[in-house]
Amino acid sequence: MAKLQVLDHPLIQHKLSLIRDEKTGSKEFRELVEEVAMLMAYEVTRDFPLQEVEVQTPVAVAKTKVISGRKVGLVPILRAGLGMVDGMLRLIPAAKVGHVGLYRDPETLSPVEYYCKLPSDIAERDLIVIDPMLATGGSASAAITFLKERGAKNIKLMCLIAAPEGIKAVQNAHADVDIFVAAVDECLNDHGYIIPGLGDAGDRLFGTK
Ligand code: URA
Numbered sequence: 001m002a003k004l005q006v007l008d009h010p011l012i013q014h015k016l017s018l019i020r021d022e023k024t025g026s027k028e029f030r031e032l033v034e035e036v037a038m039l040m041a042y043e044v045t046r047d048f049p050l051q052e053v054e055v056q057t058p059v060a061v062a063k064t065k066v067i068s069g070r071k072v073g074l075v076p077i078l079r080a081g082l083g084m085v086d087g088m089l090r091l092i093p094a095a096k097v098g099h100v101g102l103y104r105d106p107e108t109l110s111p112v113e114y115y116c117k118l119p120s121d122i123a124e125r126d127l128i129v130i131d132p133m134l135a136t137g138g139s140a141s142a143a144i145t146f147l148k149e150r151g152a153k154n155i156k157l158m159c160l161i162a163a164p165e166g167i168k169a170v171q172n173a174h175a176d177v178d179i180f181v182a183a184v185d186e187c188l189n190d191h192g193y194i195i196p197g198l199g200d201a202g203d204r205l206f207g208t209k
Contacts, residue, residue: 037087073125111142123151134162137169
């Protein structure tokens, strides 16, 4: 079973409270989401292997460590996932960024891919799928399936807030994908919104509503 990690660092939790607040406007919302994404990147990359190197300091040779040849791919799910990309790139500047866009077919209710542009070498990359709100888990599961169909082998999922239903759906569909969230909320309402959540992440990021 894939691991679920709730990142409970005080800075993440404090900023998430501000993000949830309906009085927080788009500019501040965007800045906070970016900051939380950066803090989460710190934990999501914790298992990256290190290798020893020697560095000549001004006074001596230091035996020290660097990340061992890791190639990272960030894959935001459009459109709300975009809000977390810049924060992650601040800590992982060499990461390549792919994009996946999905919509729900109104008749079958299945997620349909309408856009997909990925780095050519995704099979060799550690991919981090980014979606701020893990609600039913339908989009995240479908995006992960599309990535696997294109050769991806090593995938993590990173979200701000998850509903228990979404976590269960992704874990059932993708037992190999570890999930990182800042909070697990209570439930989904009849419209598929996470309760208490933060509302529509895309609308709040981009000021559409
Ligand atoms: N997507 C959102 O933006 N918010 C939710 O609460 C659920 C899905």
